[in-house]
Amino acid sequence: MTRARAGTGAPLEQTCLVLGGSSGLGRQLAQRFAAAGYAVVLLSSDRRDLEALAADLRLRFGVGAAAVAMDLRKANLDLGELDLALEPLPPLTVVLAPAGMNADEDRADLAGTEQLAIERANFGSIRDIVVHCLPRLRSAPAGLVVGFGSVAAVRGRTRNATYAAAKRALQSYFESLRHALSTTSVRVQFYVLGYLDTNLAFGKTAPFTRASPERLAGYIYQHRSAAFGVKYHPAIWRPICMVVRLLPWSIFRRLRF
C-alpha cells in the first residue's frame, strides 16, 4: 500500500470505503483515512448526515468524498449507487466495515422481518458489499478489508441473540476470507471490540470503561499494514473472552446477562 504521512492531507491515489461511516467508530475512521489523503466513500442509512460529513472531509482534507445512503437491513441490496460513487474516485484499496446495529427486542424468540433486519445489518449486507468490492481490491497493488465484532458475542446470552449470532458469523466469514485471499495482496483484519464511547452504547451500563473511538481509529490506521487475523481492543478482552468461552454451562447459565 502506498503510504502518506498521517495528517498531511496530501491526496493519495486511493479510496477507502467506510460502511457505517456516519457516526461512532466509522466516522472517526473516515476522518483518519481522509486526513492521511485517502478519498472516502461513506455509506450508511441517513443521506443528510453523510452528505454533510462528506462535504466536511472535502473541505478539511482536500480529498474526494462521496455519500451513499443504503439501508443495510434490507435483503438484495442494489449496489449500483456504490459503483457510481466509486467511479470518479481513485482505485478502491480499503474497505472498513464498522456498521452495526442492535435492538432492545433482540431476544432468542425474535422472528420475522425484525430478526432478519438485525442479521442483515450486522452480517449479510456487510458480506455482500465486501464480496462486491473484492475484484477492485484484488486488482490493487495492496488491498485491505477490516471487519468488527463484539465481546458481547463471545457466548450466547439472553440479550442481543441475533446481534451476537450475526457478529460471530461475520468473524467466521472474515477468517474464511483471510484464507481465500492469503495468496493475494489483500489483507483481511478483524477487531473484536469491547465497549466504545459511541451512540451504540449510549445509555447502557457497562462494567468496563469505554474506549475512545477516535483513539481506536488511529490505532486501526497505524496497524493497517499488519498481518494479523483477529485483534481484541482493548487487548485485555482477549484473556477475558477466553475465560468466558471456557466457563462450564452450569456456571455460565447463572450469569443472567
Ligand SMILES: NC(=O)c1ccc[n+]([C@@H]2O[C@H](COP(=O)([O-])OP(=O)(O)OC[C@H]3O[C@@H](n4cnc5c(N)ncnc54)[C@H](OP(=O)(O)O)[C@@H]3O)[C@@H](O)[C@H]2O)c1
Ligand atoms: N459501541 C460499543 O460499545 C461496541 C461494542 C462492541 C462492538 N461494537 C461494534 O463496533 C462497531 C462500531 O460501533 P459504533 O459504536 O461506532 O456504532 P454506531 O455509533 O451506532 O455507528 C454505527 C454505524 O452503522 C450504521 N448503520 C447502522 N444501521 C444501519 C443500517 N441499517 N443501514 C446502514 N447503516 C447502518 C450507522 O449509521 P445510520 O444509523 O445513520 O444508518 C452508523 O454509521 C459496530 O459494528 C458495533 O457492533 C460496538
